[in-house]
Amino acid sequence: MPHFSPVTPDIIQHLIAILGAEAVSTARAEIELHAQDQSHHPAHDAEVVIFPTTAEQIAAVLKLANERCIPVTPWGVGTGLEGNSIPLYGGILLSLERMTRIIEVHADDFQVTVEPGIGHKDLNAALARYGLFFPPDPGANATVGGMLANNAAGIRTVKYGASKDNVLRMQVALADGRLIRVGSRSVKQSSGYDLLHLFVGSEGTLGVITEATLKLVPIAAHMSAIVASFADVEAAVQTVVAVRGSGLDPAALELVDAAHCRMLRETEGVDLPDHPTLFMEFHVALPEALESVIESVKAICEEMGALRIHTATDAAERKRLWHARHASYEIMVRSHPDQKFFINDVAVPISQYPNLISTIERVKAEMGITAYMIGHAGDGNIHVEFPYRSPDDFAKAMEANGRIVQRAIELGGTATGEHGVGIGKAKYLPMEHGEGLDVMRAIKHTLDPNGILNPGKIFLES
Numbered sequence: 001m002p003h004f005s006p007v008t009p010d011i012i013q014h015l016i017a018i019l020g021a022e023a024v025s026t027a028r029a030e031i032e033l034h035a036q037d038q039s040h041h042p043a044h045d046a047e048v049v050i051f052p053t054t055a056e057q058i059a060a061v062l063k064l065a066n067e068r069c070i071p072v073t074p075w076g077v078g079t080g081l082e083g084n085s086i087p088l089y090g091g092i093l094l095s096l097e098r099m100t101r102i103i104e105v106h107a108d109d110f111q112v113t114v115e116p117g118i119g120h121k122d123l124n125a126a127l128a129r130y131g132l133f134f135p136p137d138p139g140a141n142a143t144v145g146g147m148l149a150n151n152a153a154g155i156r157t158v159k160y161g162a163s164k165d166n167v168l169r170m171q172v173a174l175a176d177g178r179l180i181r182v183g184s185r186s187v188k189q190s191s192g193y194d195l196l197h198l199f200v201g202s203e204g205t206l207g208v209i210t211e212a213t214l215k216l217v218p219i220a221a222h223m224s225a226i227v228a229s230f231a232d233v234e235a236a237v238q239t240v241v242a243v244r245g246s247g248l249d250p251a252a253l254e255l256v257d258a259a260h261c262r263m264l265r266e267t268e269g270v271d272l273p274d275h276p277t278l279f280m281e282f283h284v285a286l287p288e289a290l291e292s293v294i295e296s297v298k299a300i301c302e303e304m305g306a307l308r309i310h311t312a313t314d315a316a317e318r319k320r321l322w323h324a325r326h327a328s329y330e331i332m333v334r335s336h337p338d339q340k341f342f343i344n345d346v347a348v349p350i351s352q353y354p355n356l357i358s359t360i361e362r363v364k365a366e367m368g369i370t371a372y373m374i375g376h377a378g379d380g381n382i383h384v385e386f387p388y389r390s391p392d393d394f395a396k397a398m399e400a401n402g403r404i405v406q407r408a409i410e411l412g413g414t415a416t417g418e419h420g421v422g423i424g425k426a427k428y429l430p431m432e433h434g435e436g437l438d439v440m441r442a443i444k445h446t447l448d449p450n451g452i453l454n455p456g457k458i459f460l461e462s
């Protein structure tokens with residue numbers, strides 16, 4: 001257990017001197033608002049919540065916290081699903097919510113430089129007039145900083161990559177108060193160690209991202225959604241592998257299980273049968289290309305025994321379908337008002353996806369538990385959602401999750417495809433990384449010797 005110092009009235013005065021009184025709060029409401037993310041992990045109170053507006057302020061706060069040994073937990077907007085931003089050891093909760101500026105759109109370079117607190121949906125709304133967008137798309141309106149810190153991904157990752165693939169340069173405040181730039185605006189970079197990607201996915205444990213230059217992509221001129229339902233999950237999953245193997249390059253390829261389809265029909269009025277269903281989207285530049293892509297995908301689905309195939313090229317209908325897919329987790333939570341949910345997040349190489357899904361089905365059957373499945377199938381990622389009421393149910397869900405994680409790692413995959421390690425996945429990292437975890441610890445110690453940055457995350461010990 002680390003020995004941190006408390007936030008004393010003297011520290012509060014120092015914080016006010018750096019940030020101004022309006023940016024420092026010990027109000028109960030603020031503490032509670034920043035005590036828990038969207039995960040199942042219990043809430044923890046910070047001692048003070050701060051709202052910096054410049055990188056220099058963040059650097060000065062970190063320098064102070066480092067000298068006084070006070071924990072600092074960065075906070076985007078708290079949509080994390082692994083307790084990543086819960087201030088486990090109290091201290092300073094550093095909210096980026098007042099740093100939401102678009103600093104510069106480099107339209108000719110397909111790039112934008114932003115402050116870290118901007119929500120990716122707000123960013124994309126502002127970029128629409130340039131005909132460009134930032135593709136990583138977790139369902140929630142997560143901040144760019146939170147997405148980079150968690151290396152968030154989402155439904156478009158299968159074509160456009162995760163957050164790590166869509167960032168070129170960042171400014172980062174280090175624990176000792178230095179402000180450094182990592183990466184460059186060149187899309188090709190071969191200049192020394194890749195510090196940019198060291199900070200991506202580090203969950204606020206190595207530094208605070210204070211600015212980011214992101215890669216953008218032109219909004220596709222022609223798009224089509226294709227929704228195909230199958231008699232069983234195996235047929236749906238084999239179709240995922242076939243579509244990926246066809247070279248048709250889906251922009252989204254999502255698996256939604258029969259239970260989610262029923263909930264989407266009952267609550268959103270989406271016309272779906274009670275069968276495992278693939279939601280797909282294709283982006284092309286020319287209309288003739290779209291027609292031939294649709295025909296080819298339909299042929300693959302028919303060959304794999306699809307019971308029903310529906311295509312939608314109309315923007316409004318596509319939007320409605322994707323809204324329903326995005327809302328599916330919230331709809332499921334709302335449909336089970338007396339239960340809580342634990343979500344797993346494993347990913348494997350695409351050839352092993354059928355193997356992973358059959359393991360999940362087997363674990364569920366052997367343990368006699370209810371669990372739902374939804375996933376970014378196109379990149380081998382699945383979320384198993386375990387509802388629970390009692391501590392016994394929760395313990396069973398954890399045991400099932402442990403078996404699924406172990407299998408994913410054996411299949412060449414990972415304990416977490418996109419939600420990050422946070423609190424819950426730390427116990428699986430030795431299994432996944434072996435001695436590599438010691439190297440991670442050494443890096444953490446070098447950059448943050450007092451362990452003040454987001455303690456209690458990624459590593460079991462702090």
Ligand SMILES: Cc1cc2nc3c(=O)[nH]c(=O)nc-3n(C[C@H](O)[C@H](O)[C@H](O)COP(=O)(O)OP(=O)(O)OC[C@H]3O[C@@H](n4cnc5c(N)ncnc54)[C@H](O)[C@@H]3O)c2cc1C
Pocket residue numbers: 037038073074075076077078079080081084085096116137138139140141142143144145146147148149150151152153154155203204205207208209210329330418419454
């Ligand atoms: C309904 C729902 C659907 C979701 N779907 C997806 C999905 O499809 N794919 C996916 O990847 N995730 C998904 N998520 C999870 C979540 O949206 C992502 O993990 C996201 O990256 C969190 O961003 P945030 O801004 O909310 O960050 P927070 O949750 O506030 O913080 C996340 C982590 O980033 C750190 N952090 C925040 N800002 C900074 C910064 N500027 N510098 C350094 N560290 C920082 C925090 O300390 C914490 O460790 C979903 C969540 C919900 C609720």
